[in-house]
Amino acid sequence: MTSQETDVKQATAPSKTWRSWRENLILVAIALFLALFIRTFIAEPRYIPSDSMLPTLHTGDRLVVEKVSYHFHPPITGDIIVFQPPAELQRRGYPKDQAFIKRVIGIPGEIISVVRGKVYINGQALSENYIAEPANQPFSPVQVPADKFFVMGDNRNDSNDSRYWGFLPQQNIIGRATFRFWPLDRIGFI
Known part of the structure; x- marks a missing residue:
């Protein structure tokens, strides 16, 4: 090998x-x-x-939250959503970036109440096979305003939800919980 070939080889290496x-x-x-x-x-x-x-989701569960569908249609009753805390919760000390997860119970225009442990939407009892137990306190009828939602936890007697801080503005919604990927023994769609 000539010195010229060696020089070319060294120049191309770097x-x-x-x-x-x-x-x-x-x-x-x-x-x-x-x-x-x-x-x-x-x-x-x-x-x-x-x-x-509880009993739908347990402490420590890991979920996938999809963010696309609500650009095409609003949440519906029964959806489990993740959201940023509304102004009232922020006034109570929750940071703006702390996410909450609850079930949509009332959509804009509906009248929501709780009577003898049952949730009513426009006077009709809501069938709820997903709750831990019935709510232990009544809630007077309220109408859900435009662009807002009424949300509740499935563990009705241990949930900081719309009954205590009011309606959830639509712009606070991050997305819809769709899939549990941890723990492995409960993996699946929600």
């Missing part, structure tokens, strides 16, 4: 190394961008911090 590093950096940047994009606009994982949704 070039190949740099190309390999550059390709890897581009792949990492694309992966980070996709991860941030998906988490911000499509879906994100969430952790259940309390017993307010």
Whole structure:
């Protein structure tokens, strides 16, 4: 091998190394961008911090919250949603970025009440096979305003919900809980 060939080989070696590093950096940047994009606009994982949704969700459950569907239609009664605390909860000391999870009970225009442990929507008893136990205190009828929702935890007697802090503004909704991925023995759609 001549000295000229050796010089060419040495000159191309750093070039190949740099190309390999550059390709890897581009792949990492694309992966980070996709991860941030998906988490911000499509879906994100969430952790259940309390017993307010028992028996449906347990403390420590890990969920996927999808963020796309509510751009096409509003939440409906029965949806389990994740949301940022409304102004009243923030005034009570909850940070704006702390997420809550509850079930949608009333949508705009509906009249919600609790009588003898049963939830009523527009005077009709709501069939609720998902609650831990009936609510132990009455709640006088209220009409859900436009662009707001009435939400309650499934563990009615241990839930900080709309009965105590009012209606949930639609703009506070992060997304809908769709899938439990942990623990493995309860994995599945919600």
